Amino acid sequence: MKAAVVVFPGSNCDRDCKVAIERSTGAQVEMVWHGDTALPPGLDLIVLPGGFSYGDYLRCGAMAALSPIMAEVKAAAERGVATVGICNGFQVLCEVGLLPGALLRNAGLKYVCKAVDLDIVNGQTRFTAAYGQQRQARMTVGNGEGNFFADEATLDRLEGEGHVVFRYRDNPNGSARDIAGIVNGQGNVLGLMPHPDRAVEAELGSADGAMLFQSALASA
Amino acid sequence: MKVVVHVVLKPGVLDVQGKAVEAALHGLGWPGVADVRVGRTIEFDLPAADKAAAEAEARAMCEKLLANTVIESYRIDAE
Numbered sequence: 396m397k398a399a400v401v402v403f404p405g406s407n408c409d410r411d412c413k414v415a416i417e418r419s420t421g422a423q424v425e426m427v428w429h430g431d432t433a434l435p436p437g438l439d440l441i442v443l444p445g446g447f448s449y450g451d452y453l454r455c456g457a458m459a460a461l462s463p464i465m466a467e468v469k470a471a472a473e474r475g476v477a478t479v480g481i482c483n484g485f486q487v488l489c490e491v492g493l494l495p496g497a498l499l500r501n502a503g504l505k506y507v508c509k510a511v512d513l514d515i516v517n518g519q520t521r522f523t524a525a526y527g528q529q530r531q532a533r534m535t536v537g538n539g540e541g542n543f544f545a546d547e548a549t550l551d552r553l554e555g556e557g558h559v560v561f562r563y564r565d566n567p568n569g570s571a572r573d574i575a576g577i578v579n580g581q582g583n584v585l586g587l588m589p590h591p592d593r594a595v596e597a598e599l600g601s602a603d604g605a606m607l608f609q610s611a612l613a614s615a
Numbered sequence: 616m617k618v619v620v621h622v623v624l625k626p627g628v629l630d631v632q633g634k635a636v637e638a639a640l641h642g643l644g645w646p647g648v649a650d651v652r653v654g655r656t657i658e659f660d661l662p663a664a665d666k667a668a669a670e671a672e673a674r675a676m677c678e679k680l681l682a683n684t685v686i687e688s689y690r691i692d693a694e
Contacts, residue, residue: 454683461680490683497685499624500631544628544686569629 396422396612398440401468401484403429403448403459408481408592412444415592419605420612429462440477440611441468443484445537445590455498455540456486465491477521477611478584482538485576485586494579494586495553496545498538502569506539510600511589512564513575517557520578521614522585525606532603534589536567541588543570543577553577561587585611616669618661619692622682623654657681661693669693 398416402409413424425435429448434441449458459465465487472478472493480488488494501507513532515523526532545553550571553559561576568588576587591604624630630652637651663669673691682689 453680457680457683489685495685497683499628499686502629502631504631504635542631546685569631 396420396439397435397437398422398424398442398612399427399435399438400424400442400444401427401429401464402444403446403462403487405448405450406444406446406483408445408483408590412442412481412592415595415604416440416442416608416612419595419608422608422612427464429459429464432463432467434464434467434471438471438476440479440608441471443468443478443480443487444592445482445484448483448487451540454490456483456488456490459483459487460490469493472579472584475581475583477614479522479607479611480584480586481590481592482536482541482588485588486540488584488586493584494577495549496543496571496577498540498588499542499544499569500540501538501542501567506537507541507567508535508537509567510535511567511575513561513589514564516559516562517578519557520560520582520585520610522578522607522610523560525610525613529603529606531564532561532594532606533601534591534594534604535600536589537593538568538588541568541570543574543588545571550574556580560585561589616661616663616666616693618659618669618673620657620673620677620681621654621690621692622657622677622687623652623689624686625688628686663693666693
């Protein structure tokens, strides 16, 4: 099993992601620089990590979406490679058009950093299969612009087609319909604001994030 | 050609910054202020044959980068 973590200037959860994936799945993880023009061959999982790519200039994720490597990530995702965007990575996936919607400034205007309890709304995705009968997960959020927005028709479609994967039990940022994470129509691209990479060992307060990486790589 | 692009959140998209500024203005003695929207201005020089050509190019830039049309609308002034 092989995974890649993309490193943008300003990413700050890239190494956390590498360690989290290695420890929870045993997969080999390669770091890929944003300026690279090719991904390593034979990838089973691509992760866009959290952080403040390009200092959040213009809009969160907007500049990263234009990085050279993103053309390759987009092509790989369209070929069906499992792709996960966490926090800033979710913002990048929306900006690049792999996921619908956008992330607005938090409704309370504050940066929110805390543990959140999530409902696993769809346990049948390739990112949630390992949760089995478990229908809740605890992870942490750390974001100032995590307020998921899409128009009503898009939200209805996301809910109707089972593309809402995670929902906040106590919405920390004003996200539409309490949405914390969504998948694309093909089911291979997941974006979520909470950090599974910060929840892979009991010592961190929760190990619920590990199953997300295990699911993603088991389905490869 | 001098181009100025104004980007604001679309009507219907909650502008929490705008709400906070509005509340502050009320507190400073302008209770009648309503519907504050906080946007972004992007200015640049652009070689262009005429105003229409500059606007067309600026529009393409907005669609590709300067605005996220899922949440934002834009207005272009070229002169």
